[in-house]
Amino acid sequence: MAGRPRDDRARHAILRRAADIASEDGLEGLSIGRLAADLGVSKSGLFGYFGSKEELQLATIRIAASVYLDEVIQPALAVPPGLGRVRRLCDNWLSYSERRVFPGGCFFFTVTAEFDARPGRVRDAVAAAGLDWNRLVTRTVDEARRLGELTEDTEPDQLAFELIAFLETANAVSLLHDDPVAYQRARTAIRNRLHAAATDSATRS
Known part of the structure; x- marks a missing residue:
């Protein structure tokens, strides 16, 4: 049992590096051999952790999801439900992509x-x-509508789809064209879209 915390830390470090690689080269570009060479450890040691390329890929997705939770979701959930939480979700996502928490931008987009x-x-x-x-963004939008901060005719599924499209476009354009302005354009688009859907009382506040 004394070795378990060290093993867990090692596994986490391995998977965090794997997620960085996959964000740039995809999960198919990830292999135990490549990861071993990148980290300077033995292939047999890594194989003992994962056993197969597919298990490595699945574990990498799980670690990326935990990073996403910490960077994007949990800080937004600390904000009370409503338009403020919707905005925070979008701001957190753009910051996570713009800061290159994963070097290839959004891991899940890749x-x-x-x-x-x-x-x-x-x-x-x-x-x-x-x-x-998608369900989280939709639910967050619906909460804002139910609280009277978005108009009654707001369709949560549709608005969530549009907001996510703005986020993913900023990520893609910034990567393909090395264009940091894409994030500001996304922030402007999101602000305008939410303003158009907000009730008068929410706009005044």
């Missing part, structure tokens, strides 16, 4: 494009993470 049409356990894990995020 791996979703890689696995969206490929069946299997890895695709299922990526899809589940994306569905959880």
Whole structure:
């Protein structure tokens, strides 16, 4: 048992590096051999942690999800429900991408494009993470509507779809064109869209 905390720390460090690599090169670009060479450890040692490339990929998705939770979701949940929480979710996401918490931008944006049409356990894990995020944004928008901060005719699914599209476009444009202005454009688009959907009382406050 004395070695367990050290083993857990080592596993976490390995997976955090794996997530960084996958954010740039995709999960298919990740292998036990490459990770071992990158970290300067033996392949047999890493194989003992994961056993197969697929298990490594699945564990990498889980560690990336925990980083996403810490960077994007938990700080927003500390804000009371309403428009403030919607804005904080969007701000946190843009900051997470802009600061390159993962060097390839949003980890899940990268791996979703890689696995969206490929069946299997890895695709299922990526899809589940994306569905959880969409549901959270939709639920957060719906809370703001129920609190009277968004107009009654606001469709939470539609507004969430639009907000996520602004976020992902900023991530993609910033990466492809090395354009930091994309994040400011996304912030402006989100501010304008929420202002258009806000009730008069929410706009005044």
